[in-house]
Amino acid sequence: xxxxxVVTSGKGGVGKTTSTAALGAALAQRNERVVVVDFDVGLxxxxxxxxxxxxxxxxxxxxxxxxxxxxxALIRDKRLxxxxxxxxxxxxxxxxxxxxxxERVITELKRVFDWVICDSPAGIESGxxxxxRHADMAVVVTNPEVSSVRDSDRIIGLLDSKTMKAERGxxxxxxxxxTRYDANRAERGDMLKVEDVLEILxxxxxxxxxxxxxxxxxxxxxxxxxxxxxxxxxxxxYFEAARRLAGEVLPIxxxxxxxxxxxxxxxxxxx
Amino acid sequence: MTKMLTDARSIxxxxxxxxxxxxAPDLPFDDWLVRLDDLAARSAGFFLGRxxxxxxxxxxxxxxxxxxxxxxxxGRNVNIMGIEGGRxxxxxxxxxxxxKGGRPVSDEAVAKEPIIELRNSEPKPSVPxxxxxxxxIVIREPVRSGQSVIFPxxxxxxxxxxxxGAEIIAGGSIHIYxxxxxxxxxxxxxxxxxRIFCRKLEAELLAIDGIYKMADDMAPGLRGHSVQLWLEGxxxxxxxxx
Ligand SMILES: Nc1ncnc2c1ncn2[C@@H]1O[C@H](COP(=O)(O)OP(=O)(O)OP(=O)(O)O)[C@@H](O)[C@H]1O
Ligand SMILES: [Mg+2]
Numbered sequence: 001x002x003x004x005x006v007v008t009s010g011k012g013g014v015g016k017t018t019s020t021a022a023l024g025a026a027l028a029q030r031n032e033r034v035v036v037v038d039f040d041v042g043l044x045x046x047x048x049x050x051x052x053x054x055x056x057x058x059x060x061x062x063x064x065x066x067x068x069x070x071x072x073a074l075i076r077d078k079r080l081x082x083x084x085x086x087x088x089x090x091x092x093x094x095x096x097x098x099x100x101x102x103e104r105v106i107t108e109l110k111r112v113f114d115w116v117i118c119d120s121p122a123g124i125e126s127g128x129x130x131x132x133r134h135a136d137m138a139v140v141v142t143n144p145e146v147s148s149v150r151d152s153d154r155i156i157g158l159l160d161s162k163t164m165k166a167e168r169g170x171x172x173x174x175x176x177x178x179t180r181y182d183a184n185r186a187e188r189g190d191m192l193k194v195e196d197v198l199e200i201l202x203x204x205x206x207x208x209x210x211x212x213x214x215x216x217x218x219x220x221x222x223x224x225x226x227x228x229x230x231x232x233x234x235x236x237x238y239f240e241a242a243r244r245l246a247g248e249v250l251p252i253x254x255x256x257x258x259x260x261x262x263x264x265x266x267x268x269x270x271x
Numbered sequence: 272m273t274k275m276l277t278d279a280r281s282i283x284x285x286x287x288x289x290x291x292x293x294x295a296p297d298l299p300f301d302d303w304l305v306r307l308d309d310l311a312a313r314s315a316g317f318f319l320g321r322x323x324x325x326x327x328x329x330x331x332x333x334x335x336x337x338x339x340x341x342x343x344x345x346g347r348n349v350n351i352m353g354i355e356g357g358r359x360x361x362x363x364x365x366x367x368x369x370x371k372g373g374r375p376v377s378d379e380a381v382a383k384e385p386i387i388e389l390r391n392s393e394p395k396p397s398v399p400x401x402x403x404x405x406x407x408i409v410i411r412e413p414v415r416s417g418q419s420v421i422f423p424x425x426x427x428x429x430x431x432x433x434x435x436g437a438e439i440i441a442g443g444s445i446h447i448y449x450x451x452x453x454x455x456x457x458x459x460x461x462x463x464x465x466r467i468f469c470r471k472l473e474a475e476l477l478a479i480d481g482i483y484k485m486a487d488d489m490a491p492g493l494r495g496h497s498v499q500l501w502l503e504g505x506x507x508x509x510x511x512x513x
Binding site for chain 2: 151157158160199200202
């Protein structure tokens with residue numbers, strides 16, 4: 001049985017779709033079977049970031065309404081054999097996303113894929129709660145600023161109460177992905193510090209993604225950043241996050257602090 | 272078709288108690304509304320979606336004045352679920368119903384109505400005896416934004432932080448082993464000896480027995496510190512815990 005991950009945030013525009021695509025492509029590059037599912041009905045984006053917008057025939061709503069088979073709606077990535085997209089509908093009403101339908105689709109996907117990654121819409125309405133409903137673990141995408149952190153906190157509360165896992169009395173595994181981290185602004189103190197965000201949200205950190213033009217360039221050519229430019233700083237951070245999701249234990253590096261712990265020791269000696 | 276009237280089931284009537292916010296306006300209403308707006312502005316959404324009871328006891332007002340006040344409040348999204356202490360002559364059809372006995376009298380009382388009071392200045396003339404608080408609950412995780420912990424029966428202990436936009440309402444004292452960023456309201460059933468303790472104070476609102484303090488009213492020296500708060504007369508006192 002595959003693992004179901006919801007990529008969620010509460011606040012809009014923090015990098016959920018970017019992260020879904022990047023993590024999906026990173027996991028698929030490890031030869032694991034991955035499907036990324038767009039839950040943002042009416043505002044679909046994931047197809048664009050994946051570069052599959054011209055290949056969308058059927059979508060999640062068609063499958064839920066019984067108008068298409070799952071195999072007809074799944075789009076295989078052109079670059080990676082093991083990466084698939086289940087697009088959202090751009091035209092249908094999001095009320096067509098029914099709890100029973102979502103449950104059926106997720107159950108089917110879990111049987112075939114190692115990872116089912118659900119890109120949640122912003123907000124705390126039914127689209128977001130349905131995207132998280134069947135998750136085994138959550139990636140909470142947060143920017144280092146007060147409103148994003150507060151919304152993430154609200155979402156964590158929902159993850160702990162509104163999901164199947166929570167209702168069964170189990171604990172939802174939650175991971176913090178800090179995105180759009182700007183080392184210069186952090187230096188100037190214009191952003192919340194990593195440790196402050198961690199203290200407020202108190203869930204484990206799986207990665208810090210730097211604010212970077214590489215992300216925009218990748219999405220302009222319709223490619224997850226982990227495929228477009230695997231050596232770029234954001235891609236490397238996403239690769240590490242994917243390894244942590246898969247259970248590896250790795251030390252976290254804060255972007256911009258090039259001197260690691262050794263640098264600090266030497267600096268002190270020199271002083 | 273004839274209706275079958277053989278159903279032997281009786282109609283079930285259930286009692287429920289709710290936690291309500293009580294607003295006790297004073298005259299002149301214009302001044303009071305200015306203060307209310309000030310409070311609402313500083314505690315965004317405080318009244319939204321909450322049951323609010325209007326306490327008009329001892330106010331020399333007529334029906335028109337009361338109606339105007341209710342309209343003013345509705346315009347602020349404060350919807351009144353009932354009126355306490357109103358003379359029958361000022362109440363009438365189209366108005367929220369009269370409520371009585373808004374305090375728990377004893378454990379045998381049929382309809383218990385736990386109520387938080389929100390008042391700014393003078394205490395009510397009839398201060399009820401505080402109930403001994405016997406029970407307590409412990410919550411072992413952070414309280415997240417948007418969550419409320421409401422425990423009128425006694426003390427609340429949180430092992431973790433209380434987020435901005437979260438709230439704790441306790442009949443007794445509140446203990447927070449973490450940072451208090453949201454709201455804490457202790458002694459909410461009229462217990463002036465209730466206290467609030469927290470490991471780090473960053474609160475949005477603090478209240479004990481209905482006397483409240485907003486973030487801006489707190490001495491800046493207390494922020495970020497381990498603090499206890501209690502009531503002396505009508506003032507919330509605070510001191511750092513080392
Ligand atoms: N690390 C980054 N550096 C620079 N730009 C970024 C980064 N991450 C995301 N962006 C940009 O931010 C914008 C919003 O990102 P994205 O669409 O992934 O957010 P979202 O959370 O899915 O938004 P929504 O809530 O609308 O679905 C996009 O233009 C994206 O390219
Ligand atoms: Mg998105």
